[in-house]
Amino acid sequence: MRPDVETDPGSAPLEMGDKGMMLHIANFGSLTQILAHVIAEVRGSVNKDINGAELLYSLLNAPWLQSLLKKVLKLTTSSIQLVVWNVLLTTEIPETTCIFQALLSAHDTVSLRDYEPDLPPLPKDLPEDEEAMRIVCLVKNNQPLGATIRRDDVTGEIYIARVIHGGLADRSGLLHAGDRLVEVNGHPVFGLEPEQIIQILAHSHGTIMFKVVPITDRPVNNQTMLYVRAMVDYNPHMDPSIPCADAGMAFRKGDILEIVDQSDTLWWQAVKLPSISACAGLIPSTSLLKRKQKELWWSQPYHPHTCVKTSGFRRSLRLCRQRRGQAFGTSQSCTLRCPTNCYSSLAKPYEEVVRYQHHPEHPHRLIALLGPSGVGVNELRRRLIEINPKVYQGAVPHTTRPPKCHEESAREYHFISREQFDTMVCNHRFIEFGELRGHLYGTSVDAVKDVLASGKICVIDIEPYALESVRTAELRAYAIFIKPPTVEQMKCTRMNSHIITNYYTSRPFKDEDFQEIEDAGRNMEQHYCQFFDHVIVNDGLQAACVQLLTAVRRAQDEPQWVPAAWIRPTDQS
Ligand SMILES: Nc1ncnc2c1ncn2[C@@H]1O[C@H](COP(=O)(O)OP(=O)(O)OP(=O)(O)O)[C@@H](O)[C@H]1O
Secondary structure, three states: OOOEOOOOOOOOOOOOOHHHHHHHHHHHHHHHHHHHHHHHHHHHHHHOOOOHHHHHHHHHHOHHHHHHHHHHHHOOHHHHHHHHHHHHHHOOOHHHHHHHHHHHHHHHHHHHOOOOOOOOOOOOOOOOOOOOOEEEEEEOOOOOOOEEEEEOOOOOOEEEEEEOOOOHHHHHOOOOOOOEEEEEOOEEOOOOOHHHHHHHHHOOOOEEEEEEEOOOOOOOOOOOOEEEEEOOOEOHHHOOOOOOHHHEOOEOOOOEEEEEEOOOOOEEEEEEEOOOOOOOEEEEOHHHHHHHHHHHHHHOOOOOOOOOOOOOOOOOOOOOOOOHHHHOOOOOOHHHOOOOOHHHHHHOOEEEEEEEOOOOOOOOOOEEEEOOOOOOHHHHHHHHHHHOOOOEEOOOOEEOOOOOOOOOEOOOEEEOOHHHHHHHHHOOOEEEEEEEOOEEEEEEHHHHHHHHHOOOEEEEEOOHHHHHHHOOOOOOOEEEEEEOOOHHHHHHHOOOOEEEOOOOOEEEOOHHHHHHHHHHHHHHHHHHHHHOOEEEEOOOHHHHHHHHHHHHHHHHHOOEEEEHHHHOOOOOO
């Protein structure tokens, strides 16, 4: 398998075959319209008692009729007559019949003329076993041809290995995967190495002529459209196994890819959305990517799992977010929870997505804010709710600590016993939970659902490991990452701000706090960016607030890519 046969297209999109038929049908409607327009004009002229010969003369010279005749020439005689008679049958102007007869006769004369180039007759002495050859001429410019070639090591024949969707070869409709390449610009290619053919192509200018023996049984493409979100990064130029790196398409975690061809089990063709080019690129299929990841994973020395490192507990201690294992003093593996750990990434290199528009009568989507501790997640959440508490609301957390005198159950917290808390944990009722000074705290799915059921937009802040619990068909979370600006910018904007320490005290920010926030933010983004629906850089508080408000509205009002499993749940989801 070899590099892309680089040539190209340019121009001359050689549309043909079925597409011609489509044009034909599409024009039927517009012709009918034009002819109806003719009737209207003729009706007006007849009413004005204009001489019939003059009318015919002016009609034949009218620019719109000229363009009509041009269109007519592209169509078959029978369909034109069908259109014309269709119009004549529906008109009730007997006076116009003779004029139209003249028009039709003019059309017949023109359409009988042969405008095709004169081709030499086929030689009579063609051998019986002569293979049907196709000669394909493509105009080269600096775009790639959009096809790859391969050499059959046994026979030495050269074949078109694949045709890239939307590339020149594909648009021409003349080259197909499986076609046998016989000549390029008059050079027989039998026995050549693919690189030698690439060289011939590289040194060719202008029109390139391919002589091919077309594949006899072209597979029918009956694949349905598939959209996926990339859960990993991929660079074809770092992948020695790709058949042609130049035909490959790089992508980053979180990119939305439209898979346009899955006919090859190993190499799919995809377009990155939003797409500026119609030309697809090669990407590894799910199974191939999983295999690659497994190989890579096994080839690396063992490291304790580091994906979920955050900068520690949120210092505000609204909710102490120790990790589950830590909270219960167990060494439970984070592979159970972390949506991006090595195992789950291996399981899901692509996530199937669909375009989803929130229905006004359905509960709102949950808004989940996340970011490094100290960046301002809670500040932004608080401000958003303050803007309109009738629309935005947080979820009331659960705790095992006793209520203080001013606290009311279900207002500040749901006060429950440790046994009740443990039961909720066992039943997976918590989005996240942790332990602080001997008391358990947690945000439950039900608390979020209560807010959503009341018709409000629920806004919570979570640690990244909780993403898995909120990216569900039930909550349909829209995840917004609050990203720190640079350390220098934080020094300016947080000059008068205070950070809440782990000991409930607040103090002015120090330079090392900013460095820690920046590092934690980078780490979080690196590991979880594929789950972020939106990113807000919290530089100026006011501007960040406006951005948050806009993003939250957009989450509810505009179509978004969401996991397909939310819309059509599968057995696994
Ligand atoms: N853009 C900003 N400009 C100035 N000060 C800010 C900005 N964003 C947040 N702050 C201030 O920074 C401090 C920390 O913010 P906040 O408590 O919201 O952090 P956090 O991300 O929720 O982290 P934690 O959960 O650890 O408290 C607060 O005093 C807040 O007012």
